[in-house]
Amino acid sequence: MGDNKYKKKHKELGLCIECSRPAAPFSILCFKHTASHYERNLIYDQAHKKERAIKTKAAKLKRKAEGRCITCGGPKHDGRKDKTECQNCTEKLYFKPRILDENYTQGNAP
Numbered sequence: 387m388g389d390n391k392y393k394k395k396h397k398e399l400g401l402c403i404e405c406s407r408p409a410a411p412f413s414i415l416c417f418k419h420t421a422s423h424y425e426r427n428l429i430y431d432q433a434h435k436k437e438r439a440i441k442t443k444a445a446k447l448k449r450k451a452e453g454r455c456i457t458c459g460g461p462k463h464d465g466r467k468d469k470t471e472c473q474n475c476t477e478k479l480y481f482k483p484r485i486l487d488e489n490y491t492q493g494n495a496p
C-alpha cells in the first residue's frame with residue numbers, strides 16, 4: 387500500500403524506485419539497479435535452461451533405451467547399434483556445423 391505510493395512518487399520524479407537516485411532514461415531504475423535486475427533475469431533464465439536441458443536429456447535417454455532416434459523419437463533407418471539417431475537427424479546434424487563453419491571460421495578450418 388504505502389509501497390505503491392512510494393514507487394509512484396519516485397516514478398513521477400524520475401528517480402530509481404529501489405534507491406532514490408536519478409533513474410536511467412526510459413526506466414524506473416537507476417543504472418546500477420537496471421543492471422542488477424537484468425542479471426537476476428539472466429540467472430533465472432539460465433536456471434530454466436538447465437531444467438529444460440535435464441528434461442531433454444531424460445527424453446533422449448528414454449528414446450535411446452527404446453531403440454529409437456534420440457532426437458525425433460522416430461525409428462532408426464538402419465539397425466546399426468553405434469548410431470543413436472535416424473538418417474534424417476544424422477544428416478541435419480552433419481549439415482548444421484558445416485554452415486557454422488563457413489560463417490564463423492572462414493579459412494581457419496583445421
Ligand SMILES: [Zn+2]
Binds near residue numbers: 403407
Ligand atoms: Zn537504484
Ligand SMILES: [Zn+2]
Binds near residue numbers: 456457474476
Ligand atoms: Zn531422428
